Amino acid sequence: MKVLLFSLLFFHLLEARENPFTPLFDNHSQTENDIPILNITTNPTFATPKIKIIKKTTLPTIKIVENVPRPQVPTIKSLPVVVKPVVVEPVAPQVIMIEEPKVVPPRKKKHSKKIKNKTVHYRTLYQNYFLKITTNNKHIKIFTKDSLIEKRTYKNPTRISLDFDKLQYFHTKSIPLHNKYARSLKVGSHHDFYRITLSLKQKKSFHTRHKSYGYLLTFD
Numbered sequence: 001m002k003v004l005l006f007s008l009l010f011f012h013l014l015e016a017r018e019n020p021f022t023p024l025f026d027n028h029s030q031t032e033n034d035i036p037i038l039n040i041t042t043n044p045t046f047a048t049p050k051i052k053i054i055k056k057t058t059l060p061t062i063k064i065v066e067n068v069p070r071p072q073v074p075t076i077k078s079l080p081v082v083v084k085p086v087v088v089e090p091v092a093p094q095v096i097m098i099e100e101p102k103v104v105p106p107r108k109k110k111h112s113k114k115i116k117n118k119t120v121h122y123r124t125l126y127q128n129y130f131l132k133i134t135t136n137n138k139h140i141k142i143f144t145k146d147s148l149i150e151k152r153t154y155k156n157p158t159r160i161s162l163d164f165d166k167l168q169y170f171h172t173k174s175i176p177l178h179n180k181y182a183r184s185l186k187v188g189s190h191h192d193f194y195r196i197t198l199s200l201k202q203k204k205s206f207h208t209r210h211k212s213y214g215y216l217l218t219f220d
Contacts (some may be wrong), residue, residue: 069174137179140217167192181219
């Protein structure tokens, strides 16, 4: 049954085409209106490059000269090396002497005698509301705002008088002094001045200096 069906199908296919080996589509014949195929060889991009022929250059021949004598190199004769034996002498041990540090006894500090400047105190001999007199034996300070108008020295007995300009009346006062320069101090008023008198023990020189507080009298 299968063979019968296969045979029927085969004959049916043979009847469908007269020549089964003929092509299915006819070849298209070229006409005048068809676009001609471009000649690829005419395009410069596809053109075959020209090959330049390089002429052969002949190289100079090198002559090889054989049997040329080489320069002789002087040979250096090696000298025999003499090795001397090294004799090591024994080294004597060194004795290092260490000195003990010397003990220096501390020096006694010498107490320098510093002379202290003793503050000299002045004691008041006389004072009122416009005059003050102080002394430290060698110096006499006169505190006053009045000006010195006259200074005098006298002999037999030796004395000094200082006159100050001021119209002022007060009682005369004599004050004893206990130093090696003067015996006494006397203060008294006159008509238009007042006087300070110093009685001296010996013929002593003196000088007076004007100060901010008044006058300073110093014995030499």
